[in-house]
Amino acid sequence: MLLVFAMLLFLPLAGQTMNFQLTASEDPPSSQTTETKTLKQKLDEILADNKLAGTVTGVSVRKAKTGEQIYSHNGNTRLRPASNMKLLTSAAALDTLGPDYRFTTEVWTDGSVKGKVLHGNLYLKGKGDPTLMEEDLRQFAAALQNQGIHKIKGKLVGDDTWYDDVRLSEDLNWSDEPYYTGAQVSALTLSPDSDFDAGTVIVEVTPSDQVGEPANIRLTPENDYITINNQTKMVAEKETKDISIIRQHGTNEIVIEGSMPLNGSPSKSWSSVWEPTGYALNVFKRILAEEGISFIGKTDIGFHQTPKQAKRLAEKKSMPLKELLIPFMKLSNNGHGEMLTKEMGKVEHGEGSWDKGLQVTKSVAKELGVDTGTIQLRDGSGMSHKTYIPANSLSQLLYHAQEKPWFPVWEQSLPIAGISDRLVGGTLRNRMKEDPAKGNVKAKTGSLNSVSTLSGYVTAKDGEKLIFAVLINNYLGSSSGSSGITAIEDEIAITLAKHEF
Incomplete structure (x- = not known):
């Protein structure tokens, strides 16, 4: 009787099947191997740091070869990317405009030359070139002299109609506007040096x-x-x-x-500068005078579109986009992000505006594996506190970008940890100065008030290339230094560099 009762305990209930499994001998899922668990434990320990108390931190790690996600912490949570937004903008620009794309600035006239006098207006037409400098304006003056022009009987006119007349992105903080990081965007602008901080x-x-x-x-x-x-x-x-x-x-x-x-x-x-179009025109007027080209009568300055019947007298082309990406990405130049956004809108939709440019960025991001239904884009530089991107979306973009022919140019533009040359190490030149991260971590930094981010590539100890995205939001206190929040990002990158699969 006791034997029968014991057997009944092991019989299935009606409608059920027997399924004996020895849980101690289960094979873990492919994404939960022993080695991955070891990495998970290391990263979880880093993210338990008290410096992250009260923050929202998203982390995503993938294998670069397969795209397999091997770690995620709040990976699908939408967070502010700061200058990691430039990863989307630069990828879209390379995909849309191409690595060899150049901006132009032109000099036109609606008049004619009689003797040494130009009878008509002189137009300085900007088409978004952030690399226009004083020396280029001197070249324009020399070109006019070579065409026999020593006097001008007409106005000096600035034409910035290539883009719209909205100078600042809608979310730029009032307190950021006076500084170079919040410079106004105009199709006609001027940079004071070869960092090309236009405006x-x-x-x-x-x-x-x-x-x-x-x-x-x-x-x-x-x-x-x-x-x-x-x-x-x-x-x-x-x-x-x-x-x-x-x-x-x-x-x-x-x-x-x-x-x-x-x-x-x-x-x-x-x-x-407040209203950079007038600034560029003011400097050009001074240079014309210094180079011996004077205006007859009062020098009136105007601002309007170049007439269709005008004649082009001179032209300056910028460096190609693949070279411009170096100061843009290495030094995290905000103005370049906004000008590239407007340029994409102009080229693709005939309108140099943030709205049209961000449409292009979003379209390219979708092509690069980003779920565009879960992101919000508000500018091209990442200055906005209303741009939201999950860490998993950034790591997806970093993975699929490798399939593009422009990827080597893009990867080269990323700051490289611990390399002192500012146009190589960029914003990472003073971080992760020791092996195995030095010269290994290639990643875009990002920093806003209460936001710090780092996303890019690193090769693990056994040669496995990894993709990572770290977005830290809502932190208080210092961002830099050993006690700052960037130390968390560095520790994650260094841990990946040391890891063996």
Whole structure:
């Protein structure tokens, strides 16, 4: 009787089948191998750091060869990418415009030359070139002289109609606008140096000779479009330098305050310009005069479209996009992201606007495996706090980009950890300076108030190439240094570099 009862305990209920499994001998799923569990434990331990308390952090890791996702932490949570948005913008630009695409700036006239006089207006037409510099304007002046033009009886006109007239993306913070990171976008603009921060001017403060006097101020390029309000004061040699350089919102008045010691080191700042079209025209007018080309009568300046019947007198082409990507991505140039966005809109849809350009970016992102139903794009640089992308979407884009013919150019544009050359190491040149991450981690950084991100590629110890995306949102405190939030990103990248599968 007891034997029968014991057997009944092992009989299935009606409608059920017997399924004996020895759980101790189960093979783990392919995505949960022993080695992956080891990596998971390491990454989970990093993400348990108290510095991440109160944050929302998304992490995604894939094998670069197969796209297999081997780790995800909040991977599908939409987060602010900061300058990791530039991964989408640069990929879309390469895919849409091509690595050899060049911007142009042109000089036109609606008049004719009689003797040494141009009878008609002179038009400086911008078509989005962020690399236009003072030296290029001198080349334009030389080209006019070579055509026999020494005087102009007409207006100097700026044509920025290649793009719309919306200068700032809709989510740019009011407090960001005076600085080079929030420079205005115009199809006609000027860069002060070869970093190509278009729409900015360099303000340099140097010591004067006597205590109590104002310090010396120099603008690059020289112009009278900017008004300098110099409230600095020279102090004794051993006193502290404390210089503030801020452009007043909505104006081109730059207020410079503070103390400069005798023999003190220069203070330099890149300030954005209010209405960069007028800025470019102002510098061009000065250069024409310096090169011996004068205007007859009053030099009126205008702003409107070049007439269809006008004749082109000179043209300057930018470096190709594949070269422009170096300062754009290595130095995280916000202006390039916005100008490329408008350029894609102009080329693909005939409208140089953020709306049309972001349509192009979203379309290319979809082609690169991104679920566009779960992202929100608001600008091309990542300055917006309303752009949202999940970490898994970024790692998908990084995976599928490898299939594109332009991928080598794109990968080369990423900052490389620990390499001191700023146009190689870029924003990672002072991070991860030791092996195995140094020279190995190639990734785009991102930083906004309360946001820090890092996404890219790294090769593991056994040669397995990996893709990773780390998005940290809502942190408080420092971002840089060993105690900062970027140390978390670095530790993840270093752990991947050390791992063996």
